[in-house]
Amino acid sequence: MTTPSLPGSPPGTFGxxxxxxxxxxxxxxxxxxxxxxxxxxxxxxLGVIVVFSFVKPETFAQWSNVxxxxxxxxxxxxxxxxxxxxxxxxxxxxxxxxxxGLSAVTVAQLNVNLxxxxxxxxxxxxxxxxxxxxxxxGLIVLLGxxxxxxxxxxxxxxxGVMLWVTDARTVTGVDPALVDMVIRNRFLGIPFxxxxxxxxxxxxxxxxxxxxxxxxxxxxxxxxxxxxxxxxRVGLLRWGAMVAASLIAALAGILIVGLSxxxxxxxxxxxxxxxxxxxxxxxxxxxxxRFNAWGTFxxxxxxxxxxTALQLLGAKTFVQYLFYGTALILAVALxxxxxxxxxxxGF
Amino acid sequence: xxNTPLLKITNLTKVFGxxxxxxxxxxTVNVGEVHGLLGENGxxxxxxxxxxxxxxxPDEGQLxxxxxxxxxxxxxGQYRSLGFEFVHQDLGLLPSLTVTENLFMGRIAESRxxxxxxxxxxxxxxxxxxxxxxxxxxSAYVDEVRPVQRAALAIIRAIEGIKYLRxxxxxxxxxxxxxxxxxxxxxxxxxxxxxxxxxxxxxxQGSSVLFVSHNLDEVRQITNSISVLRDGRSVGTLNxxxxxxxxxxxxxxxxxxxxxxFEPIPVSRSxxxxxSVNGLTTSLVQDVSFDLRKGEILGLAGxxxxxxxxxxxxxxxxxxxxxxxxxxxxxxxxxxGHNERSAIGMGMALVxxxxxxxxxxxxxPMADNVNLTVLDNFFFKGILRHNKLxxxxxxxxxxxxxxxxxxxxxxxxxxxxNQQKAMMAKWLQLPQAILLLHEPTQGVDIGARxxxxxxxxxxxxxxxxxxxxxxxxxxxxxxxxxxxxxxGRLAGFLTGDDVNHSKIAEMCMGESADAR
Numbered sequence: 002m003t004t005p006s007l008p009g010s011p012p013g014t015f016g017x018x019x020x021x022x023x024x025x026x027x028x029x030x031x032x033x034x035x036x037x038x039x040x041x042x043x044x045x046x047l048g049v050i051v052v053f054s055f056v057k058p059e060t061f062a063q064w065s066n067v068x069x070x071x072x073x074x075x076x077x078x079x080x081x082x083x084x085x086x087x088x089x090x091x092x093x094x095x096x097x098x099x100x101x102g103l104s105a106v107t108v109a110q111l112n113v114n115l116x117x118x119x120x121x122x123x124x125x126x127x128x129x130x131x132x133x134x135x136x137x138x139g140l141i142v143l144l145g146x147x148x149x150x151x152x153x154x155x156x157x158x159x160x161g162v163m164l165w166v167t168d169a170r171t172v173t174g175v176d177p178a179l180v181d182m183v184i185r186n187r188f189l190g191i192p193f194x195x196x197x198x199x200x201x202x203x204x205x206x207x208x209x210x211x212x213x214x215x216x217x218x219x220x221x222x223x224x225x226x227x228x229x230x231x232x233x234r235v236g237l238l239r240w241g242a243m244v245a246a247s248l249i250a251a252l253a254g255i256l257i258v259g260l261s262x263x264x265x266x267x268x269x270x271x272x273x274x275x276x277x278x279x280x281x282x283x284x285x286x287x288x289x290x291r292f293n294a295w296g297t298f299x300x301x302x303x304x305x306x307x308x309t310a311l312q313l314l315g316a317k318t319f320v321q322y323l324f325y326g327t328a329l330i331l332a333v334a335l336x337x338x339x340x341x342x343x344x345x346x347g348f
Numbered sequence: 349x350x351n352t353p354l355l356k357i358t359n360l361t362k363v364f365g366x367x368x369x370x371x372x373x374x375x376t377v378n379v380g381e382v383h384g385l386l387g388e389n390g391x392x393x394x395x396x397x398x399x400x401x402x403x404x405x406p407d408e409g410q411l412x413x414x415x416x417x418x419x420x421x422x423x424x425g426q427y428r429s430l431g432f433e434f435v436h437q438d439l440g441l442l443p444s445l446t447v448t449e450n451l452f453m454g455r456i457a458e459s460r461x462x463x464x465x466x467x468x469x470x471x472x473x474x475x476x477x478x479x480x481x482x483x484x485x486x487s488a489y490v491d492e493v494r495p496v497q498r499a500a501l502a503i504i505r506a507i508e509g510i511k512y513l514r515x516x517x518x519x520x521x522x523x524x525x526x527x528x529x530x531x532x533x534x535x536x537x538x539x540x541x542x543x544x545x546x547x548x549x550x551x552x553q554g555s556s557v558l559f560v561s562h563n564l565d566e567v568r569q570i571t572n573s574i575s576v577l578r579d580g581r582s583v584g585t586l587n588x589x590x591x592x593x594x595x596x597x598x599x600x601x602x603x604x605x606x607x608x609x610f611e612p613i614p615v616s617r618s619x620x621x622x623x624s625v626n627g628l629t630t631s632l633v634q635d636v637s638f639d640l641r642k643g644e645i646l647g648l649a650g651x652x653x654x655x656x657x658x659x660x661x662x663x664x665x666x667x668x669x670x671x672x673x674x675x676x677x678x679x680x681x682x683x684x685g686h687n688e689r690s691a692i693g694m695g696m697a698l699v700x701x702x703x704x705x706x707x708x709x710x711x712x713p714m715a716d717n718v719n720l721t722v723l724d725n726f727f728f729k730g731i732l733r734h735n736k737l738x739x740x741x742x743x744x745x746x747x748x749x750x751x752x753x754x755x756x757x758x759x760x761x762x763x764x765x766n767q768q769k770a771m772m773a774k775w776l777q778l779p780q781a782i783l784l785l786h787e788p789t790q791g792v793d794i795g796a797r798x799x800x801x802x803x804x805x806x807x808x809x810x811x812x813x814x815x816x817x818x819x820x821x822x823x824x825x826x827x828x829x830x831x832x833x834x835x836g837r838l839a840g841f842l843t844g845d846d847v848n849h850s851k852i853a854e855m856c857m858g859e860s861a862d863a864r
Contacts, residue, residue, distance in 0.1 A: 211732045213723035220720060223709045230666060230706055231720045232692040290711065340711065 038339070042286035042296070046303040053310040060313050068191045072184065074305040075198035076101075076253050076260065080272045081279040081301055082198075082205050083249035085292035088280055089209070090242040091222035092141060092148035097250040097276060099159040100130050102269030104254030106163050108179075109172040109264035119176040127251050133159070134247025138240035148243075156273075164266045171265035175258055183259025194256055198298075201249070206294035218242065219291065278325045279304055282332035290339050304328055352415040354379045354523050354556045360409030362395050367793065369395040370406070371580045379523045382547060382557045384571035384588070386564070386600055388820070388853075392580040393560055397529055401427050401434055414522050428513055431524030433506035435531055437652075441502055443491035448473045450490055450501060454509050480504055480549055482542070496539040499531050500546055507550055526550060527558045530652065532566055544570050562651040564596060564857045578602045597857070601820075601850050622812050623663075623782060627672040628683060630658045636672075636838045638831055640782070643808045647823035648816040649852050650833030657701070657816040660784045664698040665691040692721075694782075697775035701787035703764075707771050710760030714750075715741035717759045718774045744773040749799060765796025772803055783813040789822060801826060820852040832856055 054062035080097055087094045104126035111122035133155065140151045184192045209215035221228040221235045228235050253272070258264050282304065283296035308321045355377040362370040370392045377383045387393050398404045402422035411418045413430050427434070441450050448470050456464060473486035482504070484497045493501075503526070510524040528547070532540050547557055547570055561567050567574060568588055575585045576599040583599050623640040632655030640646055650656030662670035662683055670683035676694055691698070700706040708717045719726070719737050726733045726740070741755040748769045750762070759767065768789065775783070788804070789797040804813055804826060817823050823830050830842045832855045842851055 211730075211734075213727050213732060216716065216720075216723055216732070219712075220709060220716075223712065224705075226706045227709055227720075229688055230664070230698060230700065232689045234689065 038285075038289050039287055042282065042303055043299050046299055046306060049303070049306050049310060053306075053313070057310075057313050061310060064190060066309070068187075070302070070305060070309055071195045072192040073260070074301055075194045076256050077272060077275055077279065077305070078198040078298055078301045079201055079253040079256060080250060080269075081276045081283070081297045082201055082294060083246045083253065084276050084280045085205070085283070085294075085297055086218070086245050086249070087148065087239075087242045088284075088292045089218045089222050090239045091225070092239055092242065093152060094137070094243060094246045095149065095152040095273065096133065096137060096156040096159060097246055097253075098269050098271070098273035099156040099163070100133055100247050100250040101254035101257060101272065102163055102264075102267070103133070103159050104130050104251035105257045105264035105268045106167055106172070106254075106266075108255055108258050109175050110166055112176055113172050113174050119178055123255055126255060127248060130247040130251030130254075131244060134244035135240075137247065138243035141243060142236045142240045160267075160270065163268075167264075167266045169266050171263050173263040175262050175264075177262070179255070179259045180262050183256055194260065197252075197256065201252070202294045202298045205297075209291075209293060274329065275301075275304065275325045278329035278332060281336055282328055285332060285335045285339060290336070300332075352379070353377060353412070354414060355525055355558075356410075356412040357396075358410045358412075360396065360399065360411075361407045362392075362399065362404060363407050368580050370399075370409075373409075373577065373580070373582045375575055375582065376585070377525065377556050377558055378573075379556055380551055380554065381572040382551055382559055382570055384567040384574035385558055385560045385577070386562075386567055386574055386596065387577035388600060388818075391577040391600075393577055394529070395580075396577070397434070397527060397560065400432060400527065428510070431510055431514070431522060432527065433510050433524065434527045434529065435499075435502045435506050437530040439498055439502040439531075441490050441498060443489070445490060446486070447484055447488050447490060447493065447501060448486040451476070451486070451505050451508070454505070455512060476504060476508060480546060482546060494539075496542050499543055503528065503531070503543070503546055503550070507553075507555065510555075524555045525558060526555055527560070529560045530562065532561065532563065540566060562857070564593060568593065568596075576600055597850065597854060601853050623674060623676050625659060625663070625672070625674045628659055628662055628674070629671050630655065630662055630667050631669040633658045633833065633836045633838070638838065638841075640812050640814060641828075642812055644829065645804065645808065645813045645815065645827050647827035647830035647847075647852075648814065648833065649818070649820060649823055649830050649856055651856050652818065654833040654856070655836045656818075656831075656833035657786050660698065660786050660814055660816045661700075662686075663691065663782075663814070664688060664696055664784055666698070692778075692780075695780050696782045696784060697778060697780040698784040699768075699771045699775060699786070699788060701790055703767050703771060703791075708759050708767065711758055713756050714745070714759050714762065714770060715755035718744050718755075718770055718777075721774055721778055740777075744777060745770070748773040748776075748803065763793070763796075764791040765793045765800075768792050768800060769796060769803075772800060776803070776807065779810075781811055783807065783811050785813065785815045785817075787817055787819070788815060789817075789819065797822075820849045820856070823847070823852055824849045 060066060080101055083097045084094060107126040107129050108119075108122045111117040111125055112119055117125070137148075137151055137155055140146050141148045183194045183197075186193050188196060209218070217228070217233050218238055220231070221233055221238045225235050254264075254269055257269055279297060279300040280292060283298075283300035284290065284292045286296040286299050287293055288296060304325065308324050311320050311324070312318075353376045355375070357373065357375040360370050360373040360375075361368065373392065373396060375385070375396070385393055385396070395404060399406050399409075399421070402424050405421035409420060411420050411422075418430065422430075442453070445453075448466070451473050452469050470486045477484050477486070480500075482497070482500045484493060484501060490498060490501070506526055507524075510526075514522075514524075532543060547559070551557060559567060559571055571588045573585060573587050574591070574596065576583050576596070578600065579602070583602070586595065586599070620642040621639045622642050624638070625640075626637050628636040632653070636659060638646075638659075648656045648659060658667060658670075661667045663674065665687040667683075670686070673680055673682045675681070681690075681694075688698075704710060715738050718741050722740065723732070723737075726737045738755050742753060744750070745753045745755060750766045750769045750773065752762075759770070762770065768791075772788075783804070785804070789800055792800065801822075804815075807813070815823065815826060824847055827847055828843070830847050830852055832839045832842065832852065834856065839855065842855065
């Protein structure tokens with residue numbers, strides 16, 4: 002029989018030393034390629050900036066343009082950050098954009114038409130989002146319904162509610178204090194809204210990277226059985242991720258109101274596809290193969306810089322749809338390629 | 349009967365990572381016979397079958413079908429045109445569709461006509477079942493019919509598939525080969541006869557059957573001849589009628605029954621019971637009760653489908669069908685309502701058999717995998733200490749001799765043995781008192797296996813261990829006591845000198861056991 006009873010077989014007799022060298026070499030080579038891969042998007046973004054600064058120095062390379070790009074797309078950063086939390090636990094949330102819209106409408110409606118103080122209206126918007134997230138998570142975890150289906154239904158319901166509540170009209174005249182806090186007040190010439198997105202990026206980065214919670218979210222999303230067998234409360238985490246996504250989406254909605262001073266029946270809905278494009282593109286950068294905060298941040302600004310540049314060259318509005326759609330498909334293709342390559346090496 | 353064998357395999361060799369899964373294997377199946385293929389887990393049976401189905405590429409070997417030489421490796425799907433058909437243990441049926449839909453699935457997939465008559469199909473199904481003399485309702489849903497009817501459906505579908513393909517290709521009808529890979533594992537013994545009737549019927553119609561099984565009695569009942577594999581080698585082909593069961597066991601196990609050499613079994617250290625299971629019932633086992641003593645290494649053995657691994661998963665709270673209760677340090681715990689978190693809290697650890705599905709995350713680094721159980725210990729002042737976590741992982745890899753010692757390398761890139769050592773490390777860094785293992789050395793090379801054994805033995809002063817394994821040699825080497833599972837029941841225990849490979853094998857294969 003093949004089992005020798007040799008207690009304490011010396012290391013080196015295990016027939017793996019020859020393999021060791023080549024594995025080590027390929028691991029090192031992989032590490033270098035990995036570094037390059039991690040910063041490819043960042044480099045591409047800087048490349049776009051440099052090229053267009055030369056091509057259109059009089060419009061593109063102006064501080065006002067930079068500040069406007071950073072501020073007006075902070076909302077997309079926030080919504081995409083909301084999205085990557087459930088994506089990390091392996092669930093889709095198609096309702097983030099509509100929850101943002103709903104919270105915008107809630108703030109505007111309560112503040113303008115019912116005369117609630119601003120802070121109370123904002124609190125109410127978060128409460129509504131909490132409810133939506135709790136229902137989403139409950140249906141997904143307790144009833145085991147596909148997250149895609151649950152949130153597709155939920156976003157449609159919310160769109161209906163928004164139309165109903167606003168009576169299909171835009172509500173204007175929100176407390177200017179909100180506008181001040183979001184867009185009018187500036188730091189280093191950039192409106193506050195950008196810093197909110199920046200702070201949130203730091204927070205999500207911290208949670209994903211520097212807490213056991215972040216590690217558990219990742220593991221629960223990668224392999225629910227492994228997570229369960231390690232004593233992780235998978236259901237609770239998935240539920241919590243849906244709730245967190247809704248709350249952050251509500252923050253985005255409040256920022257939308259602050260940006261425009263108004264909210265209407267279709268506010269926020271256009272953010273869904275760009276958010277998915279940015280989330281998947283972001284998962285190929287900084288920490289390739291994982292949805293991550295800084296990857297998201299870079300991806301959003303890469304996409305919007307590209308679009309702005311094209312528009313400065315004379316492209317019309319339609320170009321952003323082409324751009325985002327293409328980016329989503331390319332980003333998913335790219336992230337699947339990364340995954341497959343890693344799996345292939347695994348065998 | 350003609351004398352050209354239907355299937356002739358010569359010198360078939362397949363190497364996995366330096367280990368020969370098949371080593372110059374020969375196998376001949378004659379026309380019109382039921383040929384048994386026997387061997388323990390890891391003896392190479394499934395590798396051989398996967399080469400026949402074109403899934404693996406062999407390193408060497410020749411294949412002849414009906415006297416004609418066929419080039420290896422087979423292309424995917426080529427087995428059909430050779431007249432092979434496979435029925436695996438899982439049967440490959442879609443339970444939410446009807447019997448008729450399942451029966452004609454292949455035909456629909458390949459159909460080029462725009463119209464398919466279900467009325468006609470149902471009528472044909474009724475006729476086919478009548479031809480084979482089995483009673484299945486063609487309009488019933490597959491998940492509503494009895495297990496034996498499901499198995500029969502899968503077998504009939506395979507045979508009809510070959511016939512249809514040949515008829516539509518206009519080829520002259522040559523004998524075909526049906527490979528049955530453990531088709532009886534989930535069937536109650538009294539119903540196996542129905543299946544055997546079907547197999548005989550198929551052979552009378554001019555096909556041959558290659559019957560792969562663990563179960564000696566069944567193989568002896570249905571086959572004409574039997575080939576045995578051991579450690580990837582052909583060790584003999586016997587005529588079923590003239591061979592004895594004892595002879596077969598000897599061929600399978602590979603040694604004379606009374607001359608076992610293995611190292612002396614450590615005497616059980618204590619009579620103190622740390623854990624007792626009372627009346628555990630799951631989807632596979634009924635009313636299982638046993639005690640685990642302090643410092644003991646208790647083995648659980650059985651054939652596939654006997655449920656020998658269920659106590660391990662139930663104790664860890666991950667079998668939701670489990671009922672009954674267990675006592676842990678005088679505390680009664682119900683299996684229902686028990687879960688993984690409570691099990692870990694009670695000081696248990698589980699290293700499951702399937703590293704890929706349940707044990708680890710292949711596309712995360714080694715450090716992330718081994719540190720999963722201790723994350724909270726490395727979170728202080730609001731920061732998860734990645735440097736300390738990496739150091740912890742490095743120390744563990746060193747202690748458990750996992751190579752290469754690169755904690756940033758993806759888990760899936762390590763070899764099987766190193767993956768398994770890392771899984772052990774992941775749990776043994778905790779102060780757990782009960783270690784639950786299922787197939788601890790499956791797909792693990794010899795050196796790593798020996799190291800894992802040492803780890804298990806080395807912890808008996810602080811840990812009690814339960815090992816569910818289908819590797820009987822392993823149980824004989826490690827265990828103080830081995831509980832034998834036969835068809836969902838704990839049939840008895842082997843202790844002392846009886847804890848040896850052949851005794852375990854005999855009892856598992858249903859030889860009358862003197863249960864105590």
